Amino acid sequence: MQERQAACRIQVMPMAPAFTEAAQALASALGLPCGSSTGPSDGEFALQLGPAGLQLQQLGAEAPGPVWVDFLQGGAAHRRQFGGGSGQMIAKAAGLQPGVRPYVLDATAGLGQDAFVLATLGCRVEMIERQPIIAQLLRDGLERARGDAQVGSIVARMRLHQGNAIELLRAWQDEPPQVVYLDPMFPHRDKSALVKKEMRLFRPLVGDDLDAPALLEAALALATHRVTVKRPRKAPPIAGVAPSLTLEGKSSRYDIYPKKSLKA
Template sequence: MQQLAGVRIQVQAQTAALQSQAEAWAQRLGLPLQVGAAEFELQVTEHGLQLQQLGPQAPGAVRVDFVEGAVAHRRLFGGGSGQMIAKAVGVQPGVRPQVLDATAGLGKDAFVLASLGCEMGLIERQPIIAALLADGLARAEGDPEVGQIVARMRLYNGNAIEVMGTWADAPPQVIYLDPMFPHREKSALVKKEMRLFRPLVGDDLDAPALLAQALALATHRVVVKRPRKAPIIEGVKPSHSLEGKSSRYDIYPKKALKG
């Protein structure tokens, strides 16, 4: 994900006690403090960092919360290793592959896999989304149960193609990709996160290069999440797909995963 030019973003502290934190985030991200003509506001609150679009028709604020809310509900009641994403990356009895999520976003899919026991790397190239993710991970570390899960999640900031191209650690067994698809239908923008982030991140037009780099680095397989009716990414064709109601997982195997 990449930040688009021309989008005005400011940082604001919700209370005076949080002002120093707001100043630190502003400096880290190269953003101004309350300029008054912004379209988005990165808000430092007592409950964590959140992004709020400004204006009368704006959706609500978005922040990363691995302890409560929808992510926690999915962890507890989402179906465990029977979930389609788990099957796609190769989770099976005795097998918990090491996975790199190269399009991490808010970390929801990575958290699901980490909760199942996978060691996860996460790459996010949009700096503000990466900041939300880093803040959510840091807050979750203190939770007795969730802290054990996020300990399996390591965040890398930067362009995924460049990060993978200069990868110095042991190569991941599985690389998971969920590139932003160039939706045109209004119905595709229903989710609050999607409506909020699309002006910031645009579409992942370099998805073919991203896939090619992932295939070069992964040792066992690459998995690409797509809208169910979307075309495959240009380049090498997947061997097969797992299809759900609204999305599918295209699978590019290189080597069998074994326990």
């Protein structure tokens, strides 16, 4: 992972002189160079630290806008208020039903959107993210949300682990999760599919999750009740055990591997 970060030439940048010390500490923790708030960046990406928090910005004339984690406003807030509650596909796929709010481990957390939906609906959610920069963006978003009167109680149900999900699942020592949720990066062949700026930014950092079969195997060994895998609608299932149930939407679907019924 460090090699991929180095190949992408990422630099931590304070957005004002007041954030220089914090940016230097973050750069040291991530093993990245630290730039100046007044000087240009010579990297392809800038991890920018400022008064609004931490954001990742791809550099260049045609680069998309920055990506950051915000559970208080924007899409997360809209979905929390108007997203359809437990009627959402992800809720059904994770096994939510009246009186049932399973303990979930999201082993491919990314920016935490799916985990936040499940936590909003009352689930306790463990999250694993192996890419250090993405994990840092998620950690920053969680910390900024903790003090909010409405959202603080939601993110209190979310706990982040940074590391290789396969290794962490195999060595899991805490209470086993009832549901393991996976949304591995799918190896797209059509560049037109990369429409979201998050995807455009993250694919050079993360690459494709070619170890998804091993991740599914580890998830099936750990989950007590079910494993749920989010996939592009037309993508094949992850190699290995075939799913017993599929929920299909317009652009994505959920492959479900049940082990035991979830009951109140």
